[in-house]
Amino acid sequence: MTPRRTRAKDLRRRTATRPERRTIVIFCEGEASEPDYLNALRRLPHIRDSTSINIEIDPERGVPLTLVNRAIERSGDDEVDECWCVFDVEWPKHHPHLDRAIRLAAKHGIRLAVSNPCFELWLILHFQDQTAFLTTAEAERRSRKLDGRVGKRLDPTPYLQRRQAAARRAALLAQRHLRDQTAFPDDNPSSTMHELLAAVEPAVAPGDDRPN
Template sequence: MGRKSQTPKPLRRRVAVRAPRKTLLVFCVGERTEPDYLAALRSQREIRDVASVDIQIEMATTGSAPLTLVRAAVAAKAKAAREQAEIDEVWCLFDVEWPRNHPHLNEAITLAAQNDIRLAVSNPCFEIWLALHFADHGAWVDNGGARQLRRKHDGQLDKGLNGSLYMPHRHAAAARAARLDERHRRDGTAFPDNNPSSGMHLLLASVERNGR
């Protein structure tokens, strides 16, 4: 009895399945430093194919920046919903500020929670997040002290930053910021007294989650 001839199966090319891109709408008040950092983050090869980060800078009036920023984010989210735009998350980045806190901080946080606006709050200011890229820091610090810490590592005197200095250390910064959050929870240190801290590690996790 002869062997049955078998029809060769057609060779099929395997098609790589890419994770769907995530679109984040990010509001911040900084003129250069925060946007420069976000632009550097967005340009990373491992992030470009994972998330689309739309950076919008809200030039808020002095003294009401966080609340003004959150209101702008709420309005943008409502507009996106009306226009059926594909935005997965809306974020606001702002500072607490020391020695004198921004007014209306609690109102800003409450409004954000009511509208599912995610927050990355740095205490006292964004420079503490930058300093955490290079070293742990656990002591209370004001704005000037945070800027000195940042300057010690990158030598930057003015606004703005060289993102290539920071991107290789962003995961170390996230780990340090997460440990600070855990320490504040353990010690019962409530906002806005959770100085130093930065919620930027939460934004970073959201941006990179699909790609790691």
């Protein structure tokens, strides 16, 4: 009886395929707290593996319109998937040309993470709800009281652990303003930093705080 022939095994090595990393460029007006937060975020292993985040700080602390124009120029790079601008509204005196900056960003597909009155409102939301109007000075004072910092530098560790709670609170503020028809720039307090968080960390569902 002739033995049954078996098919030879394919001994070629199979190479693992890895998803291509996205490239996101973020333009900031701040030189301390915003970059400290974003740099810590991009160092998280699951974000680093999927997304290359480049943070560009305007050397002259440019106004929102300047940041948007820089982002428009950079968005022409074929290697860049998304450009974001992170800036504040400021109260009682607003940044100049805010409306123009927002219209221009929308026209050119530039994403915005805008905090009203300032980035410190986003920091506050990591610890507690904030539904009452705030000036910039009040937001800065409350933020420092919550995390105990003295200078401008930020310890991002306690914030990363609470980032999804902050995102939920920011989303609830956005829903409230939509319901009350309080349009920009009168949507104080508000922050769309949660939209930037979702862009760099899309795999994290609401309420799922990954370990650092």
